[in-house]
Amino acid sequence: MPFLPSTRLMLFMLGSIGLITLPHAWHIPPVLFGFFTLMLLWRLFGVWRPSYLPNRLTVFLLMLAGIGLLYSQQHSVFGRDAGTGLFVVALGLKLLEIHGKRDVYVIVYLAFIVAVTQFLYEESILMALYILLVCGVLLATLITQNSQAPQTLPALKTSAALILQSLPLALVLFVLFPRLEAPHWSWLDDDTQARSGLSNTLEPGSIAELSLSPELVFRVKFDGELPPPAQRYWRGPVYASTDGVRWRAPPVLGRENNPDQPAFTGTAYDYTLMMEPQKQNWVFALEMPTQFAGGLRRNGLYQLISNKNPGDRAEYRLSSSPAYNTGGISKTERRENLQVPGKPSVRIVELVRQLQDKQARPELFIGNLLQHFRQENFHYTLSPDPMPDQPIETFLFERRAGFCSHYATAFVYLLRVAEIPARVVGGYQGGQINEVGGFLEIRQADAHAWAEAWLEGRGWVRFDPTAAIAPERIERGVNVDLQIASGAVNFSPVQLDAKTLSWLQRGRQLWQSVDYNWQRWIINYDTVNQKAFLQSLGINDFVKLGYWLLISIAGIGGILAWRLLRPNRRRQDPALVLYRQFCAKLSKAGIEVDAGDGPKTLAERAAHRRPDLAESIGRITAIFIRLRYQADSKTSDLQVLKTLVASFRV
Structure with missing residues (x-):
């Protein structure tokens, strides 16, 4: 006889497969997910109309169509996206080909593989709970398949019991079984999902685009005291060469081992930094890193680089000191950091001349320039007017409103015209404290640009012109929620005590x-x-x-x-437990209680032996009989029986 799966089994299986595959709607091309959805709905319709299911030739043609769609979208069957698409398409096609129990098993096992592929895209605790739930439903499908009289609720209960019993073993294997690291060649299968963040090129206004992104970049947990807000600079790429519009990071090849290593003084901060997946293999350490874990290196621009796959989440143990001296400067570095595109304009040269003193001391010029930004009606804004031509000169003399990258690039440009080596540093500044977990969260909205100038005897020194215009940006940080909601600059209020935080926050x-x-x-x-x-x-x-x-x-x-395997001890009837206590009291009074005595027989014999207790014996027996054998018992009868047995004295 042909295999005819029950309607209950098919609905159970199709429902669980639909739940397992649903999150892949955001992971694989819409055409492939639409193809799978069509196969699923076709098989669902066939539960009630089996005659409308495709024959072998139609299934073969659908298979060719699925292969064609897969190749047209992925151009391969290898890699994360292509492999996931292949499993999803194969699962949809297999649903149309159920001729025996073996096919049901193949479908269920294939669905388990599709469930596991979800973790190639998302590893959150919510996704783990979701996959655990739908896998429990899928396991209940196998239980239903092998039951003589399948029922939905008992199958789900059995599935939940099996999962709970397996969790201790899974925990032991997770903790103790040797970990297997992914081989480095797997990095070649790059994540095609676009990620926002800093890049090797900086344009005035590019960081302003990140200021409206709540995307998490990294989290930091300090071992002790947190550094003050003014020291929370997380160092990233360094931009030195410019064409007047764009600033680019210089090559660091050949300068990996700086002859002058930084000298550190003052307090060092120890912390754990967890990087989220990103495009670049940069690690944003607190400026300046003194010690760092294996797998990290510090290049000639004092930026930490990881040898791990940047598309994976990674954790690092670091130590940083805000007080440092980087030492001398090479001829190559001086030349790179004095480069300007063409001859400066007359207005630029005149501004530099006004800000310099007679001895051309760099520190005094820098102080005068910062004071110029404070006094000359400059403004901090996320949406400055476009400055396509000569952006630095337009910003300095006409618009006078911009974001941190406008101020940093203009500041560095003026220092170079004044023959002071300078460069732009990109990274993140600040971060929001999570009061519950005790760690800092740094998001794309915290992206920031500042400047470095090389000073004799001090090395590279950080200067942040943004602090001269909007000191609250540095001291209080960005209010990410308000800034995204309003599209305008919003800074965090002064840190509140934990008791004053709203329940939502x-x-x-x-x-x-x-x-x-x-x-x-x-x-x-x-x-x-x-x-x-x-x-x-x-x-x-x-x-x-x-x-x-x-x-x-x-x-x-x-x-x-x-x-x-232990004997299944059924829970005893509470009325029977109370009656046995009553019988024990009768035995103490010398009244024989035989195993074969019914309640009425025992009551008659006990009343004959003890007429003074006849009324109590009769009431207890009547209530017990009503509770044990009659359907008209009341919920209060058990409490009455308990009271009578407790007060019975012989």
């Missing part, structure tokens, strides 16, 4: 704290973190690790076996 910070710990302790539990954790337990070699694995699995297996 605290709820959001609580969730962000949960997500931070999920990412740190679960997602980032890589080989390095596992090794450190196991060493803290005294596990230093594979022999000890093997013992721990065997003992842990055997212990959990023994507990589960005892739980599953």
Whole structure:
């Protein structure tokens, strides 16, 4: 006889497959997801109209169409996106070909693979809970398939019980089983999703575009005191060469080992920095990093570079000191950082001459320039007027309104005209404190640009002209929510005490704290973190690790076996428990209680032996019979029986 799956089984399976594949609507091309949806709806319609299901030839033609669509969209079957699309298309086609129980098993197992591919795109705790839920429904499909009398609710309960029983074993394997790192060649399969952020090129106004993005860049947890807001500069790319409009990062090849290493003084801050996936392999350390973990290097521009895949989330242990001296400057660096595009205009030269003193001391010129920004009616804005031609000169003498990149590039340009080596530094400034988790969150809206000038005896020194125009930007930071909502500059209010935070803000910070710990302790539990954790337990070699694995699995297996194989003791009827207490009191009074006595027989014999207790014996027996054998008992009868038995004295 042909295999005819039940309607309940098919609806159960199709529903779970639809839930598992739904998040991929945002991951694979719409054409491929539409193809899968068509196959799913076709099979759903076939549950009630089997005659409308396609024959073998039609399925073959659909397979060719699916392969054609897959190749036209992905041009390959290898890699994350192409492989996911292949599994989704194959799952949709397999739904139209169910001829036996084996096909149901193949579909369910293929659906489990599609569920796992979700974690190639998103690793949040919400996605993990969602996949766990839909996999539980999919497991219930297998239970329904192998049940003599399938029912939905019992299948879901059994599925939940199996998952709960497997969690301890999964936890042990997660913690103790050796981690397998992805090979470096897998980086070639680049994430095609666009990510915003800083780049190797800076244009005045480019950071203003990031100021409206709430995208998380990294999170920082300090071991002790947080640095004050004015020191929270997170160093990124350095821009030295310019054509007057764009500023570009210079090549650092050949200058990896600076002959003059920075000298550090003052307080050092130790912290853990968790980078979110990004386009570049930059690590935004607090300026200036003194110590950094393996896998990081500091290039000749004092920027940290990671050898890890930038598309993966990564965690680093760092130490930074805000007080430093970078030492001397090479001829190449001096030439690079004095470069200007063409001859400066008369107005630029005149402004520089006015700000210089007779001895041409760099420190005095810089102070005069910052004072010029404060006094000459300059403004800080996210939406300055366009300045396509001669942007620096237009900004300085006409518009006088701009964002941090306008001020930093104009500041550096004027210093170079004054023969002071200078360059622009990009990165992030500030960050929002999460009061619940005790860490800083730095988002794209915190993107910032500042300047560095080389001074004799001090090395490269940071100057932030934005602080001269809008000191609240540095001291209080950006209010990301208000800035995105209004599209205008909004700075955070003075940090409030935790008790004054609104419940909505605290709820959001609580969730962000949960997500931070999920990412740190679960997602980032890589080989390095596992090794450190196991060493803290005294596990230093594979022999000890093997013992721990065997003992842990055997212990959990023994507990589960005892739980599953022990006799199933049914919960006793509370009325029967009270009646047995009553019988025990009769035995103490010398009244024999035989195992075969019914309640009425025992009551008659007890009343004959103890006439003084006949009324109490009769009431207790009547209520017990009503509770035990009659349908008209009341909820209050059990309490009455309990009271009578407790007050019965012999």
